[in-house]
Amino acid sequence: MALDLKQGISKQITKLNMKTSTFLEENKIRTYIATLEADIQELKMKAGENGYTMWSAGRFDVGQLELLYQEIALKQRQIQEQEQQMKELIVKNQQVLGQGTPEVPHSPAAPVPPAPAGNVVFCPKCGEACAPTVNFCKKCGNKLR
Incomplete structure (x- = not known):
């Protein structure tokens, strides 16, 4: 009986540790995604300002804006990778804890404001x-x- 109690407590502590580490990792990923989204908004503003400045001066050059566009695309890919990591983390956690179908968060339909x-x-x-x-x-x- 004491052995059963010890195993039960050990199992609950393991579950708690797993949930805590998953929670912390999810928050770290969410914070990183929020940072990337803020960076994207800043780059879009910069691209718009640069584009308008060039246009108003009569010398619009898409090549100068292309670097900013590439940087935006890179950050968007990084966001997708982080979202995939979060989904994998949740699935792994559900499998380790032996729970049913994992509840995977969906990415928002509308862009998140900075x-x-x-x-x-x-x-x-x-x-x-x-x-x-x-x-x-x-x-x-x-x-x-």
């Missing part, structure tokens, strides 16, 4: 950037504190 400047708290459930003073996520309602 994170506001200053202190920001990211929702652990949906990855939404929230003000540090709020208690609940404005997107999904998850408790932040």
Whole structure:
């Protein structure tokens, strides 16, 4: 009986450790994705400003903008890779814990706006950037504190 209790506790601790490490890894990926999305928005603004400046000066050169476009495409590919990593992480976690069909988060249909400047708290459930003073996520309602 004591052996069963010890094994049960050990199994629960292992599950908790697995869930915690998965949670931390997911948040790290979400934060990185949010950073990449903010970088993309910044690059788009820069490309627009450069394009308008060249156009207004009467010497529009797509070649100068192409480097910015390539950098945007690279960051978009990095976002896709990170989303795939998160899906694989969730599937692996579900398999290790012996749970049924994994619940894989879907990427949002609309682009996520860049994170506001200053202190920001990211929702652990949906990855939404929230003000540090709020208690609940404005997107999904998850408790932040």
